Amino acid sequence: YELTVSDGDVVGRVNGLAVMGEDSGIMLPVMAEVTPSQGPGQVIATGQLKEMAEESVKNVSAIIKKFSDEDISEKDVHIQFVQAGQQGVDGDSASITVATAVISALEDAPVEQDVAMTGSLSVRGDVLPVGGVTHKIEAAAKAGIKTVIIPKANEQDVMIEEEYEEMVEIIPVSHISEVLEVALSGEPEKDGLIDRLKNITGSALEREIGGNTGRPSPQ
Amino acid sequence: YELTVSDGDVVGRVNGLAVMGEDSGIMLPVMAEVTPSQGPGQVIATGQLKEMAEESVKNVSAIIKKFSDEDISEKDVHIQFVQAGQQGVDGDSASITVATAVISALEDAPVEQDVAMTGSLSVRGDVLPVGGVTHKIEAAAKAGIKTVIIPKANEQDVMIEEEYEEMVEIIPVSHISEVLEVALSGEPEKDGLIDRLKNITGSALEREIGGNTGRPSPQ
Amino acid sequence: YELTVSDGDVVGRVNGLAVMGEDSGIMLPVMAEVTPSQGPGQVIATGQLKEMAEESVKNVSAIIKKFSDEDISEKDVHIQFVQAGQQGVDGDSASITVATAVISALEDAPVEQDVAMTGSLSVRGDVLPVGGVTHKIEAAAKAGIKTVIIPKANEQDVMIEEEYEEMVEIIPVSHISEVLEVALSGEPEKDGLIDRLKNITGSALEREIGGNTGRPSPQ
Amino acid sequence: YELTVSDGDVVGRVNGLAVMGEDSGIMLPVMAEVTPSQGPGQVIATGQLKEMAEESVKNVSAIIKKFSDEDISEKDVHIQFVQAGQQGVDGDSASITVATAVISALEDAPVEQDVAMTGSLSVRGDVLPVGGVTHKIEAAAKAGIKTVIIPKANEQDVMIEEEYEEMVEIIPVSHISEVLEVALSGEPEKDGLIDRLKNITGSALEREIGGNTGRPSPQ
Amino acid sequence: YELTVSDGDVVGRVNGLAVMGEDSGIMLPVMAEVTPSQGPGQVIATGQLKEMAEESVKNVSAIIKKFSDEDISEKDVHIQFVQAGQQGVDGDSASITVATAVISALEDAPVEQDVAMTGSLSVRGDVLPVGGVTHKIEAAAKAGIKTVIIPKANEQDVMIEEEYEEMVEIIPVSHISEVLEVALSGEPEKDGLIDRLKNITGSALEREIGGNTGRPSPQ
Amino acid sequence: YELTVSDGDVVGRVNGLAVMGEDSGIMLPVMAEVTPSQGPGQVIATGQLKEMAEESVKNVSAIIKKFSDEDISEKDVHIQFVQAGQQGVDGDSASITVATAVISALEDAPVEQDVAMTGSLSVRGDVLPVGGVTHKIEAAAKAGIKTVIIPKANEQDVMIEEEYEEMVEIIPVSHISEVLEVALSGEPEKDGLIDRLKNITGSALEREIGGNTGRPSPQ
Ligand SMILES: [Ca+2]
Ligand SMILES: [Ca+2]
Ligand SMILES: [Ca+2]
Ligand SMILES: [Ca+2]
Ligand SMILES: [Ca+2]
Ligand SMILES: [Ca+2]
Ligand SMILES: [Ca+2]
Ligand SMILES: [Ca+2]
Ligand SMILES: [Ca+2]
Numbered sequence A, B, C, D, E, F: 001y002e003l004t005v006s007d008g009d010v011v012g013r014v015n016g017l018a019v020m021g022e023d024s025g026i027m028l029p030v031m032a033e034v035t036p037s038q039g040p041g042q043v044i045a046t047g048q049l050k051e052m053a054e055e056s057v058k059n060v061s062a063i064i065k066k067f068s069d070e071d072i073s074e075k076d077v078h079i080q081f082v083q084a085g086q087q088g089v090d091g092d093s094a095s096i097t098v099a100t101a102v103i104s105a106l107e108d109a110p111v112e113q114d115v116a117m118t119g120s121l122s123v124r125g126d127v128l129p130v131g132g133v134t135h136k137i138e139a140a141a142k143a144g145i146k147t148v149i150i151p152k153a154n155e156q157d158v159m160i161e162e163e164y165e166e167m168v169e170i171i172p173v174s175h176i177s178e179v180l181e182v183a184l185s186g187e188p189e190k191d192g193l194i195d196r197l198k199n200i201t202g203s204a205l206e207r208e209i210g211g212n213t214g215r216p217s218p219q
């Protein structure tokens, strides 16, 4: 099935990027929904996630629980890798994709559909480096994506072919609040949400901006 | 055992369609019941579901929990593949069948028994494409089914033999609310239910209708 | 050990029928008890149940929870296959036996001990067909049973030898309420219980009686 | 280590009987204690129980929960096979031993230490037959036991050597209330406890005494 | 690392004794802490415990829950075999060591550090025999231990070399209250604690003292 | 990816040290976050922890729960080994790193980023010895670390090459309160926190200072 990329925006749907085999990238969309729970609230992820992918969902849940205060205790967070198929999902490079989809669903904030992203995430909101950045960017460009978000720590790994350079804008980020700034479409709601994230989990980020030139990046 | 298809309607029973081996389809009915729970409410599916089928039930539960607000927290949702037998159920193509059976049981809304369906489902209500559509439609026609619901994204995959073309009407859909429109028999109750589903999970659908021509389908 | 069949009645004990190997049937009694729970109420089945048998207990529990409203939330339902031995119990053909034993224990309603039964069950109370009906009836007749309940969908499979024809009455049924009508001994209590089951889970049954000639049987 | 048998009585300790290998019996004491629970009350059995032994503990728990009404919901029931060793415990023939030890602990009722027992148990209190009765009785006699309780259904299996006939009295029983009558030492407390068990779970027993000559024994 | 034995006392730390390979003993200290719980209280043991060791912790927990009434329902009990290493802990001979460490932590009662111990435990507080007593005593003596507690039932198994006879005092015990009498350093607190243990779980012990000469030891 | 070490401080991030293969050390940072929980509070650790590493997290949790009284019952503690990768984390030598990261997150107390550490931990706060100390110190020195915390019991194992001796200060410790004294940057908050830890879990430590010269170290 062909993925058609629009310039519209959709709540709870984010274009992720994955690597297949050695040297080819694919788009791997993530959808999220937040619902009342039956028992205690749970985070439920489908798409046959392997161990590292399951752990990345746990790391993302730290930010979600911190971000949304306590009104999540009787809510279930559903995360679906809609094209995972039989082979399932491995690795933690979809962490920022998952986080963005869930925050979009939680806040009813639409996500730009011509944006794609790849990046791991710390439990405190830092965007951590991933593998295969070049192949992923090229796959996004081929699919019609206009903007690709990558971890700042992967900036020097980008070696895309000339033909793609004009097609996509590459935006390196180091905190989840920067991801949301780019990916969410609604200007006013977006900034409120980012402010809150910064205030709660972004203290490391602010500290860095505040003057520490040598803060170690976790990778 | 032979499946006789009637033009009556039954609460909590929906004709699904599955593929056996390489090239033959079969009817696979799903039954559902909603009961008071013992501990915290649970979704309980039987028929020896393999991993992808279990995950598809989790995805369906997102829509059920969203649809029925919070009165499901002390209810158990039972889902039964009544003809799964020893080999069990695999894949996610019964997602819309399961969703329709559960919504029928929950709302006490009868389901048309001369309708059969196949389709995967996102946690937000989008109908996603599946495999084996042609074989499934032919099996439905042979069994006496009058109407077959398939995912819109599978429309171009339909290549049924001439003899079946007269026997069944094929209805392509892209959202669970359209499935319910076709499959539930009671006109007034049905529309109330569909309205609610649209209002709660159908925002993507409405948005699409509202003007975005290029909304990417998740497949 | 020999099973002696009486014409008395006992609460919480029902004669089931099973197939051993290729071509021989045996009596397999099921006992049930309902007790206060320690934590949240549970359904606890013993007799080394294999996967299909465990799932059939889950399907039966749907009817029990629906039937007994919410006073089961702090009760444990114990189900025991008293002669399962080392090899355990497989398949779903004891579903109506289990349902009858639990309803008997729950309602303190005695079960006729010269009745034996075999039949699968949907989560909405439909009696579904099973295998080995002829061997099971013959085993029941040899053991002194007077009445054997079988699924209506298995009526045409009965090919018992002449010598057994006089010994047992065969009663085909299509809903659990008909099973209880035959198996419970107390006339007044029985009808109250059956009425209630019909009102709650028997809507499909009533609908069928109401005029739909072609309602598809789930098998 | 040698087991010395006394004519004293101890709370929460009962002499069980087991078979080792093909043709030798051993004493296998069971100890029980009832304590406040941490979370919801649990039944906790140690001695490396195999699957049938674990299920027999579940069956016993039905009688315990029924017998002690609801004050067990915040209590843990501990059951210990004190000489199980590395090989663990298999089978369900210690069911009446476990039941007696737990009831003794729950009621603070001392158990006669010159009594040993073997017998399976239904969830409704019926004593069901077991294997190896002759070897078990001889082992009990050798250890100095004065009274051995066996299932009534095993009465015809007893073929002990002449030398042991004088040493032990064999008491066949068909309900757990009869086991307690023999094994508990305190006359008044014992009868109160037995009365209650009869009233709650012993209806089958009373019914049998009341006139049904042919009630099928569950074996 | 060398273990230096002091004559001081420490809360929540007890010198256990274990056997390595065929014929050598080692000191194996156990530490315990009691903390507020997050969910329902739990007993959490670390040191890669094998099945028998895990079950011995469950048996010890019976005494702890009984001893400390109900204020343990929102407390976690942490037990740590601090030198278990990669090979982990097997067997049940550290039961009295674990019980002493936990009671020390619970009551803030210091444990004599020149005492070492070995012994299994029943759920009612009886000290049961273990293997390798001689090797364990010699290892304790070499490490500078002054007093070694062993099960009374192992008294006849002690065959230590002459050189160790002067170095350690061997104290055989048959109930956990005797272990605490020797191992806890604080005279007044200790007796209060022992009195309580005797009153609650020590009835068997008192009974024995009261006149029954032939009470069977559980081994 | 290169780890740049700064002289700044960050909340919830601590430089751990690990051994790779036979003879090389690496920096292994640990991040922590404390969030509202959905159900009962949990400790959730990611980085594909092997059994000993999982147990070390349980031991650390004892100190956290003790330290933070009961306000942790509706909080989740997230622990992330941010560079664990596919091979995961084994052993218990990151215990003090994990404890420091969690306490930092819980108290919002910044951690010095030019400090690295290695050390196991008892459930009562004692720092226990680990392996590979020399390789770990050299790896820390190469990465630009100024201060390395090691267990006091490993002091005699340090055999670093001359070139590293000038680069790093080595601080041997025997209690978690000493680790916090060195690693946390904020003077006033730090001392309050240490005082509390000493008062609650540090009784063994104080006792030692109070006069017992020969207190056995647990290793
Ligand atoms: Ca746009
Ligand atoms: Ca934008
Ligand atoms: Ca119709
Ligand atoms: Ca219709
Ligand atoms: Ca009768
Ligand atoms: Ca009748
Ligand atoms: Ca006596
Ligand atoms: Ca007596
Ligand atoms: Ca001393």
Ligand SMILES: [Ca+2]
Residues within 6 Å of the ligand: E112, E181, E182, E183, E184, E185, E186
């Ligand atoms: Ca002393």
Ligand SMILES: [Ca+2]
Residues within 6 Å of the ligand: F007, F008, F009, F112, F113, F185
């Ligand atoms: Ca600094």
Ligand SMILES: [Ca+2]
Residues within 6 Å of the ligand: F112, F181, F182, F183, F184, F185, F186
């Ligand atoms: Ca400092």
